[in-house]
Amino acid sequence: MNKRLLDKDVQQFILQHRQESPAKIALGKSPFSDVSSGELAMQIDGWQRSVNKLPTWGYSENIYYPPKLNLEQCSSEHTALIKQTLIRKGSKAIDLTGGFGVDSCYLAQHAETVIHCELNQDLSAIVAHNANILGVHNLECIAGDGIQILQSLADDSLDYIYIDPSRRVQHSKVFLLEDCEPNIIALQDLFFSKSEYVITKVSPLLDITQALRSLDQVSHVYVISLDNDCKELLFFQKRGFVGEPIISAIRLFKDQLQELSFTAEQERATLPHYKEPAGYLYEPDVSVVKAGAFKSVAKAFNLAKLHPHSHLYTSEQLHEEFPGKAFGITEVLPFGDLKRKRTFAKANITTRNFPLKVEDIRKKYKIQDGGNVYLFFTTDPQEKLIVVACERI
Template identity: 65%
Template sequence: MNRNILDKEVQQFIKANREKSPTEIALKKSPFQNVSSAELASQIDGWQRSVKKLPTWAYSDGIYYPDKINLEQCSSEHTALIKQTLIAKGSRVIDLTGGFSVDSCYLAQEAEEVIHCELNEKLSEIVAYNARILRVNNLKCIATDGIAFLEDAEDDAFDYIYVDPSRRVNQGKVFLLEDCEPNIVANQTLFLRKSRYVISKLSPLLDISTALSSLKHVRFVYVISLDNDCKELLFIQERGYEGECTIRSIRLFQDQLQTFEFTYEEERAIISRFLLPQKYLYDPDVSISKAGAFKSIGKYFGLGKIHQHAHIYTSDQLQVNFPGRIFEILDVRPYSSLKKQNPWPQANIAIRNFPDKVEVIKKKFKIKDGGHTYLFFTTDINNQLIIIACKKLA
């Protein structure tokens, strides 16, 4: 951490040039003797990456930005807010894999104290400095290995353990939960001895059922999406819990939040209703699809599925609170009719349980992207290939 970057003149320069290209700044000679042009560019790049993802940091004067990989890997403020709701007021928390501390800082707003463990000494120093700027006075930064620190702690030293295992090991990407660092599967007995609750932030690519077979005492799984992009899976373990795991999908969009919860036991017991396309079409948010609530969501909103393997739904009555995109159906045609005449030279195309890919369809029928028409190429309950033309309502 180069503290010369915090000098008033340097900070003024960064603020005055923060809208410029970091590459442009890096190629120019630095106006400061003790701060290189590369360091100036890195701070400007950090600010630009933080504007949408971390506005509290971006619009607080004097923030020191770390290497870009730390900003790429950290949580957004949107998802950190969700984690803040998971802990009790005045609790004791340890973040075993601290990183840039976005989650730790939000947890600290509810906790009595948060211990932030980070092996990278430079990053730990940056976090400690930024915490003072942000007035997060109950965040204690320790440059150490979180597992080693936890092993030395007394049993029940904490109320919550928070861990975000790295999915990059030895410069390569890993896909199995057991291959991440730290190995939360191997360490879960240790975790549940030191704390009653364990909150694990896991990759959105992870298969939830596979993870549940490896982790014990999971009470909740949170599937969090932001603007229809699945961002995180949170697994909440509670010492001694043996009941059914509740799956909660959380949809964040346009400064709104929608939640839906179910259990896999309930999902398995539901018999779906199937319908030909009615007046409205519903395309569930990725948080619903990733959670696997394919039958539960239809039952809850009284919808019919278009086909067993096409996870889109239909109804005659509008369900305005459906967690996903909502369309009014304008036309339904057999796919074969498109060979004779294509009435849609421009449209937004989606496929659901359909043999051809989007690019193939666009090329075959000369359909340009965009416009106000949405075309769903799918299979109906009679196993007929159809096109559902819609306009988007929400």
């Protein structure tokens, strides 16, 4: 950490050039003898990456930015805010894999104290500096191995353990919990000896059912999406919990939040209604799909499904609160009649439970991408292939 970067003259240079290409700055000559052009470029690149993902950091003065990998791996403020709501006020927490400290800083706003653990000494110092700038004074930054730090603490000295195990081991991506570092499956007993609750962030690609077989005492699973992009999968464990966890699909979009909660048993027991598309068509948000709420979402919003495997929904009355995209249906065609009865020069195409891929459809029917028309190629309740033409609401 080069503290010279925080001096007024250097900060002024960064402010004046922060809209420019970091690559251009890196290739140019630094006006400062004790600050390299690469260091200046890293700060400018850091601001550009943070301004939307981490606006509190991006619009605060004298923030020190780490290398881009740390910014790519850290949580966004939107998802960190969700985690903040999971802990009670006045509690004690530890972040075992602290990184750039976004989650730690948000947890600290509810907690009495938060310990931020980070192996990289420079990054630990950066987080400590930024926390002070942001007024987060109850964050204790310790440069060291989070597991070793946890082992040194007294039993039951914490309320919450937060961990985001690395999914890249020896330069290769891993997808099983037991293959991540640290191996949280092997550390369950240690965690519960120190804390009542454990919050684990894992890859959105991880299979929820498989993870629940590996993790004990999970009381809640959170699937979080931002603008229809699945960002995080959180497993919330409570010491001594017995029963079926609640699964919550949380959709963040346009500064709004929608939440749909259910259990796996409720999903299995739900008997959906099936009907042909009429009036309005609904495409669920990625958080709903990842959570597996295929029947629960239909029940919650009084919708009919088009087919058991299509995961598209319909209703004659508009449900504006649906967690996903809503479309007004303009026409429903048998797929076999598409070329003979109707031509679409330009349209947005989606396939659900359909034998052809989007690119094959575009090529065969000469339909360009874009425009205001949305075409859903799918299967109806009678197992017939259909095309649903819509307009986005």
